[in-house]
Amino acid sequence: MPRSPYMHLPPAARSRTVTAVLGPTNTGKTHLAIERMLAHKSGLIGLPLRLLAREVYGRIEERAGTDAVALITGEEKIIPKAPRYWVSTVEAMPLDLETDFVAIDEVQLAGDLDRGHVFTDRLLNLRGQSETLLLGAATVRPLLEKLLPGLNVVTRPRMSVLTYAGSKKVSRLPPRSAIVAFSADEVYGIAELIRRQRGGAAVVLGSLSPRTRNAQVELFQNGDVEHLVATDAIGMGLNLDVDHVAFAGNRKYDGYQYRQLTAAEMGQIAGRAGRHTRDGTFGVTGRVDPLDDELVEQIENHHFNSLKVLQWRNSRLDFASSASLRASLDVVPREDGLARAPIGDDINALEHLLRDSGISTMAKGPKAVELLWDVCQVPDYRKIAPANHAELLSTIYTHLMQDGAIADDWFTRQLAFADRADGDIDTLANRIAHIRTWTYVANRPDWLADPAHWQGVTRGIEDKLSDALHDRLTKRFVDRRTSVLMRRLRENAMLEAEITSSGDVLVEGQHIGNLLGFRFAPDAAAEGPDGKTVRAAAQKALATEIE
Structure with a gap:
């Protein structure tokens, strides 16, 4: 058995093979990690989001070939016969691999109350044989230097300039803007407003599946819509062609309380404006007070x-x-710079389960206790109530202990709740949260009699729900006619007009009204800004026809 690269390292040994590459957003850190990984025979990279892991997997697969790359997240495993490169979420990083290269992205998340302890564990203990890169914001530098004595630190400057552009009403925001809000209701409200005023917006929420998120981002990237409304999910390394970031809020619920965003969090989000060498701007909408000079200076100069x-x-x-x-979960850290993490969902689930006398009787001996802890790792995607989640985990544990696997008929019944593509946006989002739980369970190698079969089934259901959700979001927040016409007018292109024998006027395939003699009557459904766009398109397209 080769020596595992994951060891509980003493401080003096921690900086061996390690370089920390630190800097603000848009410094090419993730790109550097991909290049360095491909320069080695084997490598493992840990990323903060399933969405980002999927994106990086795609980029490496393109260069190294499908057979050379594995993807591992809690809900997805693509593992060819003999992969050389592994792409993973930080939580799902395989700790028994021996690779030449290891990278951990967004290491400043080691300070996060929810997930921070996982990042801390990986940056202290997981190493590549030849090279280890820790990528992140400069805010983590003093602690890294304290905890990894002798660490080699490289700082990278931002490739483009970020400038404050003040306050603008949502309806006056420039094209290629991302508007950031902090709840699904706010996101939907703003997207609705933009649909009425500007033809439509793409929507990105952290709870969207990668497939829905990518389809929504594609609407924005290919220019179908000029605005994106998102939660702070866009702050974490998602690559978008955004020129301006507008904050429609500056308070968020962090799982514990409603609080102001920190300057560093605002910098992380604002920094999404401007790609590569293209400069970007950030500002606020009318819903938020203008930012004070000190905060603006911090964000523009990336000093937090x-x-x-x-x-x-x-x-x-x-x-x-x-x-x-x-008792082992209660151990407190003994090093300066480390704080004991708050009690997480998995520990709460463990306490709930052990209060059940049936479960505590079954949980005897190392194997049974380790399995119980594994079951407690199933994430609570549904966020209904801790007791409901614990009840579900209790059933899974009982199946595993009594029958050695989860019964297929019971599993089928659970999937049936989610396997329907009707309903509104919230209903579909809830079903996706539900199926994500079962996708996670199906991706455990030994919890079902035929895990590969069930992985295919759960993936199929998630894809079907994702496509339906994308369809509902687009129908609700994108006015196809207005967005097509606005795009063609912006491009200053020759508009293709067609007048049917009954006088219907079609421009770029969109019905915009009727021609009665030489008088144009716009479509009755086009009012407000829609009407303005339709009239502008008609004027441009019909000029030659009327001549």
Whole structure:
């Protein structure tokens, strides 16, 4: 068995093979990691989002070939026979691989209350044999230098300039703008307004499946719509051709409380404006007070307060008994710069389950306790109530302990709840959250009799729901006619006009009204800004026809 690259390293050994590449957004850090990985015979890269892992997997697959690359996230595993490169979410990084290269992206997330302890564990203990890159914001530098003595740090400047553009009403925002809000309701409200005023908007929420998110982003990228409305999900390395970022809010619920965004969080989001060497701007909408001078200066110059502590949780767990597992999870960090992470969903689930006498009786011996902890790792995508989630986990654990696998008929019944593509946006989003739980379960190698079959089934259902959700979002937030006409007018292109024998006027295939003699009557459904666009298109297209 080759020596695992994952070891609990003493501080003095931690910086071996490690370089930290730090800097603001748009410095090409992830691109550098991909190039460095491909220069080695083998490599593993950990990314902060499933969406981003999918994107990086695609980029590496294009260059190295499908057989050479594996993708591992909680809900998706694509593992060819002998992959040389592994792309993963940080949580799902395989810890038993021996690779020449390891990279961990967005390491400043080690300070995050929810997920930080996983990032901390990986940056302290997971290493490439020849090269390890830690990529992230400069805010984490003092703590990295403290915890990895002798660390080699490289800083990279931003490739383009970021400038504050003040406050603008949503209806006055320039083309290629991303508007950022902090709840689904706000996102939908703003997208609705833009549809009425500007022809439509693409919508990006963290809860969207990668397939829906990519289809929505494609609407924006290919110019079908000129505006994107998103939550702070866009702050995490998603590559978009955005020229301007507008904050429609500056408070968010972080899982614990409603609070102001920090300057560094605002910088991470604002930094999505401007790609490569193209400059970008950021500002606020009328819903938010203009930013004060000090904050503007911090964001424009990428100078933010350093992180005070990284979140830590003991990863040397003792599965001898449920009591020893609890005790090992209670261990506190002994190093300066590390703080014990708050109690997570998995520990809450463990406590819920162990209160059930049937479960605590079954959880005897190391194997049974380790399996119980594995079951507690199933994420609560549905976010209904902790007790409901615990009930689901209790059923899964009972199946595994009593029958050795989850019964196919029970699993089929669970999938049936989600396997319907009717309903509105919220209904479909809830079904996607539901199926993601079962996709995660199907991706456990030994929980079902035929995991590969069930992975295909759950993926098929998620794809079907994702396509339906994209369709509903587009129908609700994109006025196809207005967006097509606005795009063609903007491009200053010759508009293709067709007048039917009954006098219907079609421009670029869109019905815009009727020609009665020489008088044009716009479509009655086109009012407000829609009407303005339709009349402009008619004027341009009909001029030659009327002549």
